[in-house]
Amino acid sequence: MELMGIADEASPSIDGQIRATKELGWESIEARFVEVDGFEKGSIHDIPDAAFDIVAAKLEEAGVGIYAFGSTICNWAKTIETPWDVTVTEIDRAIPRMQRLGTKYVRIMSFKPADNADKTPDLVFERLREVTARFLDEGLQPVHENCMNHGGMSWQHGVELLEKVPGLKWVFDTANPIFNADRSKPQPWPKQDPWEYWQNVREHTAHIHVKDCT
Numbered sequence: 063m064e065l066m067g068i069a070d071e072a073s074p075s076i077d078g079q080i081r082a083t084k085e086l087g088w089e090s091i092e093a094r095f096v097e098v099d100g101f102e103k104g105s106i107h108d109i110p111d112a113a114f115d116i117v118a119a120k121l122e123e124a125g126v127g128i129y130a131f132g133s134t135i136c137n138w139a140k141t142i143e144t145p146w147d148v149t150v151t152e153i154d155r156a157i158p159r160m161q162r163l164g165t166k167y168v169r170i171m172s173f174k175p176a177d178n179a180d181k182t183p184d185l186v187f188e189r190l191r192e193v194t195a196r197f198l199d200e201g202l203q204p205v206h207e208n209c210m211n212h213g214g215m216s217w218q219h220g221v222e223l224l225e226k227v228p229g230l231k232w233v234f235d236t237a238n239p240i241f242n243a244d245r246s247k248p249q250p251w252p253k254q255d256p257w258e259y260w261q262n263v264r265e266h267t268a269h270i271h272v273k274d275c276t
Contacts, residue, residue, distance in 0.1 A: 066090040066129055068271075074103050076117050080124045089125075092169075094132035105134050107156035114159060121163065130167035130205075130233075130269060131156060135193060137171040138210040142185050144173070153193060157200050167269055168197060169233050170204050171211040172223060180245040182212040182219055187226040194230045205233040205269050208259060214238060216246035216254060217262040224266050231268040234260055237275030 066088050069079035074097040083091055097103035098120075101113040106128070109117070121128065135152045156168060170193055172186050190206075197204045206223060208214040213223045224230055239254030260267075 064090065064129065066092055068092045068094050068132055070095040075099075076120050080120060080126050083126055084124065090127045090129035091121075092130045092132050093128045093165075106131055107133055107152060107159055118162060128160075128163045128165045130169060131160060131165055132169045135168070135170045136173050136190065136211070138174045140173055141176075142173050142183060142189070146189065149189065149193065153196050157197065157202065160202055161200065165202075167203050167205050167233075169207050169269075170194075171207055171209055172213040173211055175212050175215060175245075179212075180215070182215070182222065186212050187223070190223065190227045190230065194227050198229045203231060203268065204229075205231045207233045207271070208235055208238050208242075208263070210238075210242065214242050216244045217259040218246045220259070220263055224263070232263045232266045233269040233271060234263055234267045235271040235273070236260070237271075237273045240275040 067083065069083060069091040072082035073079050074095065076096050076098055079091060079096065093106040095103050096106055096109065096117055098113050098116045101110060133152065133156055135149060135156070140148065160168060172190055194204050206213050208220055213220050220232070224232065236256055239256040239259045242254050243251035244254045245251055
């Protein structure tokens with residue numbers, strides 16, 4: 063088992079993220095947002111090339127790797143109506159940066175669901191199949207998080223996504239089910255059971271997020 067953290071929880075700056083990682087005795091970061099002097103904070107796959115070059119150099123000098131990108135691809139800030147070009151552009155930026163850093167995994171999601179939706183539109187599966195194929199074709203592994211997205215509506219929705227998107231694996235977040243509605247049940251929707259969710263996706267899980275939630 064390899065331990066790491068989503069390092070922007072410790073610091074927005076790459077210097078602070080590296081420092082926190084090394085203080086914990088860890089060797090890798092799950093990179094999400096990052097900031098370097100002279101540039102605004104942004105996603106690891108969205109910051110300007112010049113900022114990314116600085117990040118890559120600092121990581122190499124410190125001997126710290128990036129094991130996974132916590133990307134914004136298809137995340138809860140987007141819906142299925144978001145122009146597809148937005149997603150394609152994010153993928154095209156992420157792939158060469160992952161290859162440069164020797165990064166294995168990229169976290170993706172499956173768009174914010176409609177407020178009263180309990181079914182996943184076919185278009186979500188179509189787009190996730192293309193996203194997954196683009197990464198797999200480059201030898202990179204996309205993992206889907208059970209968050210505020212179609213794949214996070216219940217464990218049944220998550221399993222459906224895995225069945226309909228060949229090659230996709232899971233990143234299981236231990237706390238997200240606690241504050242997400244179980245849309246597999248009649249309304250008013252109860253919250254999900256994390257252990258039940260885990261038991262149904264564990265065989266497909268490549269990466270785990272551990273956090274507290276009440």
